Amino acid sequence: MGKVKQMITINSERCKGCGLCTEVCPKKIVRIGQQRNSKGYYSAECVDNSKCISCTMCGVICPDCAIRVERSN
Amino acid sequence: MSKVLMKGNEALAEAAMRAGCKCFFGYPITPQTEISAYLAKHMAKRGGVFLQAESEIAAINMTLGAAASGVRAMTSSSSPGISLKSEGISYIAASDLPCVIVNVERGGPGLGGIQPAQSDYNQAVKAPGHGDFHMLVFAPSSVQETVDMTYLAFDMADKYRMPAMILSDGLMGQMMEPVEFPDREVNPVEKPWACSGHKNKREHNIINSLYLKPDILEDSVRSRYKRYEQVENELPDAESYLCEDADIVVTGFGAAARIAETAVNNAREKGIRAGLFRPKTLYPFPKKELNEAVGNAKAILDVEMNMGQMIDDIKLYTECRLPVYFYGRTGGNIPSAEEILHEIEVCSMKGEKAECR
Amino acid sequence: MQVVFDRPKALCDVPLHYCPGCTHGIIHRITAEVIDELGIEGDTVGICPVGCAVTAYDYFGCDMIEAPHGRAPAVATGVKRANPDLTVFTYQGDGDLAAIGTCETVHAAARGENITVIFVNNTIYGMTGGQMAPTTIPGQVTQTTPYGRKPEMNGFPVRMCEMLATLDGTALAQRVAVDSVPHIKEAKAAIKKAFENQINKRGFSIVEILSTCPTNWGMTPSEAMERLRSEMIPYYPLGVYRDTDVWNGQ
Structure with missing residues (x-):
């Protein structure tokens, strides 16, 4: 049995760092990171996937289709 | 059918x-x-x-x-x-x-x-x-x-x-x-x-x-x-009518050319060697056909139902080797065969002495 | 692990060129989700506007045609009349649809043209750098209303849904927004209905989507969402302005 049952994956190359996902996350586990991607954007990152409830809100608000949400069956 | x-x-x-x-x-x-x-x-x-x-x-x-x-x-x-x-x-x-x-x-x-x-x-x-x-x-x-x-x-x-x-x-x-x-x-x-x-x-x-x-x-x-x-x-296509021996080649398209054909026939009856060149495709313009049609001509008379538009192409594609005269009616007026015949007669008198205008 | 949220198939797997936080990307995605859910990508033709979404042809997986500025409803009419079995949608901004293309929009609606119109209203011309749009709100500062839009000088904005709702050919005129997750879900439901209306031959359907332009509004994406809520929604109330079956009544 794995630790992470629900998680998001952020495609940091597609992310433009707009920050909308950080505001809608009910668990406050998404933030803008310190790393720039190849386009120069500070992309969002998930700080603690173990708290993810796979509500998909971050993905729904993301204007760049940069977030995938998964959950174990 | x-x-x-x-x-x-x-x-x-x-x-x-x-x-x-x-x-x-x-x-x-x-x-x-x-x-x-x-x-x-x-x-x-x-x-x-x-x-x-x-x-x-x-x-x-x-x-x-x-x-x-x-x-x-x-x-x-x-x-x-x-x-x-x-x-x-x-x-x-x-x-x-x-x-x-x-x-x-x-x-x-x-x-x-x-x-x-x-x-x-x-x-x-x-x-x-x-x-x-x-x-x-x-x-x-x-x-x-x-x-x-x-x-x-x-x-x-x-x-x-x-x-x-x-x-x-x-x-x-x-x-x-x-x-x-x-x-x-x-x-x-x-x-x-x-x-x-x-x-x-x-x-x-x-x-x-x-x-x-x-x-x-x-x-x-x-x-x-x-x-x-x-x-x-x-694709270029054109009709040349009585152009082989023509001294004066009338150029025109569409309705104007149709009337000009009557004028060319009337000129022939009067002993003026007139012909008609009519582009059927305006783009692409029949450049080669035009030059063949005016090969023996002394002058060109361009007839259009406007103030002179195709005439620029006639001059361009014949490289102004011949004088090109113009007769046009505009505003909805249609040139008569008599008017065009008169112009052919005038052109035949001026012939190659005139400058390309 | 089971994927519960990802890019829809009808949205090509390429980066979007829109500015950070621009809501075009959200609207593209929910439109593509609807196309996937209805299983119609192979029988759909999209018409692009002139404006920020001009290159939407690179993003949607269905066949795409780029129309002259404002003419998308006329181009869509041509495609649809020639191929009544295709699903045809236009994707247009406020300048494209409500200024230069007003005539095409109004008459496509009046004919009950069986097409779907996705209308993105962000109260500004984005692509050309932020000029006054037909939907610019009184007082709003733009490049061409540097002291704010003054109705006595620049006239009043156009409320397209309210106007189109007066036409007998309009099956659906609905205004939605994409400033929050619940609103985005409502917007998607409206778009789905607009596509279903076409499949069911109910007439002309338009979904007006209140959208943001952080870059030309001079705001952060978050501030732009707040402006949408506090300034745009009061001026352009959300709701269904007309919902009927044009040809069979309801």
């Missing part, structure tokens, strides 16, 4: 349907009226689409949409309406879409009048819209030729993926003549580029005219001009 007596506009409309035109989008304007009226009556019954648009602009863009989806489509108008269509014509050419546009010309500029004119030659041939592009331009001189050229326009538009114009005028459109519609199979051309749904069987097609990178835009224009070279080699 036997001959029937028909108005030019109605014959054009009938020919379009027989040529496989599936969609017609129009907007009322004189003197193209009968084209829309005829198609409104017959198109739906024969499985086609007739739609009266809210404007010329909408009509040309509906034509763009239908053409982009792969069907044969046509719109028709008269001079002021063609100006409104020029935006769409440029996009159609830039998107490499085939369609047929009919201009039943009337006097201009502005609202002008509703009587026949040929004052849209430059618009059709030189600048049908913004940007570097051409449109095929056919200039019929009889009702039969209107029919034949309508078939041809659809075929050539498909072949070269270009818009094609039938440059008619109020005289050609309104007059009645016996006409025969060739029995002909319409061979549908494969259009793998068309936007008609990819059915999950191919990549999506994109019909577009936007290229933000200059090199890519330049390449797309250059490749289109390569195609124009092929058009200019394959």
